[in-house]
Structure formats: structure tokens, C-alpha cells
Amino acid sequence: MHRIYNFSAGPAVLPREVLEQARDELVNWQGCGMSVMEMSHRGKEFTAIAQAAEADFRDLMQVPANYRILFMQGGAIAQNAIIPMNLLGDKATVDYVVTGIWSEKSQKEARKYAQVNIAATAEATGHTTVPAMAEWRLSADPAYLFTCTNETIGGVEFPFEPDLAQIGRAEVPVVADMSSHILSRPVDIAKYGLIFGGAQKNIGPAGLTFVIVRDDLLGRAMKPCPSAFDYRIVADNQSMYNTPPTYSLYIAGLVFRWLQAQGGVAAMEKVNIAKAALLYEALDRDAFYTTKVVPACRSRMNVPFFLKDDSLNATFLSEAATAGLMQLKGHKSVGGMRASIYNAMPLAGVQALVAFLHDFSRRYG
Numbered sequence: 001m002h003r004i005y006n007f008s009a010g011p012a013v014l015p016r017e018v019l020e021q022a023r024d025e026l027v028n029w030q031g032c033g034m035s036v037m038e039m040s041h042r043g044k045e046f047t048a049i050a051q052a053a054e055a056d057f058r059d060l061m062q063v064p065a066n067y068r069i070l071f072m073q074g075g076a077i078a079q080n081a082i083i084p085m086n087l088l089g090d091k092a093t094v095d096y097v098v099t100g101i102w103s104e105k106s107q108k109e110a111r112k113y114a115q116v117n118i119a120a121t122a123e124a125t126g127h128t129t130v131p132a133m134a135e136w137r138l139s140a141d142p143a144y145l146f147t148c149t150n151e152t153i154g155g156v157e158f159p160f161e162p163d164l165a166q167i168g169r170a171e172v173p174v175v176a177d178m179s180s181h182i183l184s185r186p187v188d189i190a191k192y193g194l195i196f197g198g199a200q201k202n203i204g205p206a207g208l209t210f211v212i213v214r215d216d217l218l219g220r221a222m223k224p225c226p227s228a229f230d231y232r233i234v235a236d237n238q239s240m241y242n243t244p245p246t247y248s249l250y251i252a253g254l255v256f257r258w259l260q261a262q263g264g265v266a267a268m269e270k271v272n273i274a275k276a277a278l279l280y281e282a283l284d285r286d287a288f289y290t291t292k293v294v295p296a297c298r299s300r301m302n303v304p305f306f307l308k309d310d311s312l313n314a315t316f317l318s319e320a321a322t323a324g325l326m327q328l329k330g331h332k333s334v335g336g337m338r339a340s341i342y343n344a345m346p347l348a349g350v351q352a353l354v355a356f357l358h359d360f361s362r363r364y365g
């Protein structure tokens with residue numbers, strides 16, 4: 001069966017093997033006579049699916065025992081409100097590092113719940129870089145410091161892990177939106193208080209939100225926080241306080257198994273480095289294309305680029321589609337093109353894109 005190469009930023013490509021397994025199990029999951037979609041979330045079959053997914057995610061990300069993994073709904077955007085509602089506690093202020101559209105949106109939402117201090121922003125550079133930690137200006141007593149460690153739209157990825165111990169503020173928990181690069185590289189979870197994201201970039205179908213939270217941060221939710229969004233309640237109920245998005249969680253579990261079969265996150269990182277290098281080298285080598293992000297902060301997952309002559313954009317996209325290279329149009333706020341090359345994008349897909357880039361510039365350049 002023919003499959004295109006899908007460079008969408010999200011919902012995004014899934015591993016073919018996972019889709020085929022889901023197809024084979026769709027009507028009758030492992031001989032139980034029903035689909036995963038039809039199962040009670042409290043029955044023994046689905047309980048086993050959910051527990052395996054959580055255990056495999058914990059194993060892949062090397063999550064320490066004092067962190068809880070929560071599966072929620074509402075996506076990363078809902079977490080922009082759920083995080084301050086849960087973590088503000090008796091403090092007044094929260095700190096944000098702004099590196100693009102997603103962290104900007106996050107700090108705006110937090111203003112409904114707390115006083116927001118912008119600890120650092122790369123706005124003056126057009127969000128093409130990540131401010132060095134030495135330049136971050138934390139407030140006196142923030143409840144947390146927020147970062148978006150991979151800006152999906154701008155294509156900016158932190159080249160370092162935020163580590164407030166290095167600037168003498170180890171007591172402040174770091175929160176990180178990792179929606180678009182979770183599982184693409186190893187992460188030292190112990191450096192963070194909370195990591196979260198939507199599943200539809202690098203994990204599975206939309207509808208599922210993951211939260212990895214240090215257990216001392218549970219139990220601080222403000223009174224008006226909905227019970228279904230109170231981390232303590234979600235944790236105490238093993239993410240089953242309300243019905244989880246069962247089918248999305250099942251597919252996520254298949255993706256976790258697929259990642260383990262690829263050799264885990266460290267092995268994926270090697271492939272991701274190779275794929276990103278291949279694409280950026282092709283763009284750098286050819287004056288027909290430009291990029292904006294400073295090389296040290298280039299995302300391995302989301303690669304925005306521009307044609308020197310943007311009157312050729314429509315032709316580029318239509319010829320790319322004919323070549324089976326889909327969803328390359330850049331985000332409307334940035335323009336140009338964007339290739340998202342998540343874990344499930346095979347090296348062959350990046351090679352096909354690079355060959356097309358070369359061919360297109362030869363014919364139109």
C-alpha cells in the first residue's frame with residue numbers, strides 16, 4: 001500500500017507498523033471479541049493496556065520514582081491554565097521564558113491566574129534563538145519557571161536543559177512544554193518539576209495529554225480548579241478520575257513499544273540528529289533556500305525554511321505534493337515552508353525531501 005511522506009507539524013505521521021497492528025486488532029483486540037474503543041476503561045483488558053503504556057513511557061523517558069505520570073485531556077493549551085491553577089499555591093508570581101508563539105501563548109494564559117514575570121525573551125531576535133540561562137532574570141519568589149523547550153512553529157529548540165541550579169535558583173521548579181520533542185532525545189527529568197505536552201506530535205493521536213510531575217508539586221491546586229484537572233486527584237485515581245481518551249492511549253502504548261523496538265530514546269536521538277543534519281545541510285548548501293534560526297538553536301523536529309523567491313511557494317508545494325511530500329506549508333504566522341521530521345518520519349522521507357529540494361532549485365533557481 002502506498003503511503004505519502006507526511007511532514008505535518010501535528011497531528012503528525014505515525015509509524016506504519018503501529019497503524020498496521022492497530023488495523024489488525026481493530027475489531028477484535030487480542031481475541032477478547034471487542035475493539036479497544038468499546039472497552040470499559042475500568043475493565044481488566046483496558047487496565048492492562050493503560051498500565052503497560054504508563055510503564056513503557058516511564059521506562060523510555062527514565063522517569064524517576066518520585067515523579068508521577070498523568071494522562072489527561074484538553075491538550076497542551078489547556079495545561080497553560082491547568083499548570084498555574086495547580087502550582088501557584090500560596091505564591092503570587094510565576095516566571096516565563098518566551099522563545100516563540102507557544103510560550104507567548106502560555107504566559108498570556110497564566111495572567112488569568114497569577115502575576116507573570118517575563119524572565120527572558122528572544123523577541124528582539126524575532127525568536128530565532130534561546131536566551132542563555134545567565135541572562136534569565138527570575139523574580140524573588142516564583143511558583144515556577146516556564147519554558148517551551150521546542151517551539152514547534154518557529155523551529156527553535158533549547159540547546160541546553162534548563163537547570164536553575166546553575167544560576168543559584170535550584171528551589172524554583174522548572175516547567176517545560178515538550179509537546180513537539182518528547183521522546184526525540186534523552187531528558188534528565190530530575191532537572192524539571194513538571195513536563196507536559198499533547199500527544200499528537202511525537203506520541204500518538206490527538207486527545208491525549210501527558211504530564212510528568214514531581215510528587216511534591218501535587219496537592220496545591222487552587223479551590224476553583226476543576227477536579228478533573230487537579231493533579232492530586234488525577235494522580236490518586238491513576239488517570240482514571242474521568243474517562244481517559246482510551247483509544248488514543250492505546251495507540252500511544254503501541255508507539256512506546258515501537259520506540260523500544262527501535263532501541264529507545266537514545267537510539268532515536270541518533271537517527272534524529274542524522275535526519276536533521278541531512279536537511280539543514282541541504283538548505284545551507286543551496287542559496288535558493290534560507291533559514292532564520294541560529295544554528296545552535298535549530299530544532300531537530302521542526303524545520304522552517306524559505307524560498308528566496310516566495311512567488312514560487314505555490315509551485316513548490318504543488319510539485320512537492322505530486323512527489324508525495326505533503327504538508328510542507330509553513331505556519332501562517334511565519335510563512336514559507338516547514339518540514340516536521342518527528343520520530344516516525346523515516347530517514348527515507350528526509351532523503352526524498354532533500355532530493356526534491358535539490359531538483360526544484362536546479363529547475364527554478
Ligand SMILES: *Cc1c(COP(=O)(O)O)cnc(C)c1O
Nearest residue numbers: 075076077078102152179180198
Ligand atoms: C501543538 C502544540 C501546542 C498545542 O497543543 P494542543 O494539543 O492543540 O493544545 C502547545 N505547545 C506546543 C509546543 C505545541 O507544539
